[in-house]
Amino acid sequence: MGAHCVNLCRDTRDRFSDRCSRFAPCFSDPARRSTFCLRVMLVVLHLVNAGFVLVFDRGLIEKARKEPWYIALYLLLFISTLVQYFITSYSSPGYVLDAMRAVDEAAALYNSTSGASKQPASSKNVSVVITIDRKQLEQSLLDGNATPWTKLVMDLYPPGSSVRNWTCSYCHCLQPPRAKHCHDCDKCVLEYDHHCVWLGTCIGKGNHCRFWWYIFEETCLCIWTGILYIQFLKSSISKAWWVYGLVILLLASLSIFFVFLLLLLLFHSYLVLTNQSTYELVRRRRIPYLRGIPERVFPFSRGVCRNLYNFCCDRSSSMYKMQPLPTAMEIEEKSKPYTCADVMSCRCCC
DSSP, X not given: OHHHHHHHHHHHHHHHHHHHHHHOGGGGSHHHHHHHHHHHHHHHHHHHHHHHHHHHOHHHHHHHHHOHHHHHHHHHHHHHHHHHHHHHHHXXXXXXXXXXXXXXXXXXXXXXXXXXXXXXXXXXXXXXXXXXXXXXXXXXXXXXXXXXXXXXXXXXXXXXOOTGGGBOTTXXXXXXXXXXXXXXXXXXXXXXXXXXXXXXXXXXXXXXHHHHHHHHHHHHHHHHHHHHHHXXXXXXXXXXXXXXXXXXXXXXXXXXXXXXXXXXHHHHHXXXXXXXXXXXXHXXXXXXXXXXXXXXXXXXXXXXXXXXXXXXXXXXXXXXXXXXXXXXXXXXXXXXXXXXXXXXTTTTTO
């Protein structure tokens, strides 16, 4: 009897999946279905937490009539948080293949306008190239026919580096420093941080700033909603017992979310200030170009102020702008302990 029920549930689930795939072909992929369900669940979670207090709190309703700006600001934060969530979710993290195409197009445009140029691509400009096989890539260097992307990326590594060491075994494309292949997205990501399940996308160079702002807005919304819950419990308006129980349950779950969001916000703020990624911090000993660097030395950091500026304000350059690996002299300079003179000159900020 139990086996029959299990088989019946499986058949029903398969039929439902087939019908969904027919009406919406994008849902044929299990990963897309799970991402869609997570997004719907997150929106419902927001509506339940915010809608409950807006509907049942009579004191808040009276306050909204007297001071409409208060509830207007809360609703503005609520809407902006959801908008920021979807913007971050659908934004590109900065895929290596997209960067390669961008460089190829820029190189082709430059060659067509100014003639055949034999100068290698500058590492300050974004570049890109088609994905080619490892042997073809190695042979192109030996023959002197390296693509703009190859020239650009190899300039970011120390002299004498081999193309094979930095070629992705899955995409077969040349990875710049700090890039990593994401097995969930099946693509290489520039300055890979992590793959966010809730957003359904990778967090990398292209959307890390949006991700930080989303966490910040979500934390502020969580704090404000918690304050409304506490005020609702303290109010002298009579309430049913089940309303008390439901508010306490929602407040407890909100407290758990708040602790998680606050820790996540502080963690990513630390990463921004030191110009690191989650992947580099967690897998530091397994990343080849970070193995010989001391633990407390941040090789890509340019100082707190410059790190903040490049993260938040520097939008003049392309999303595909990449950092070269620091030289041995730069690592030695960053490894020196701070002195009183360094503190007075704000060495950590500049």
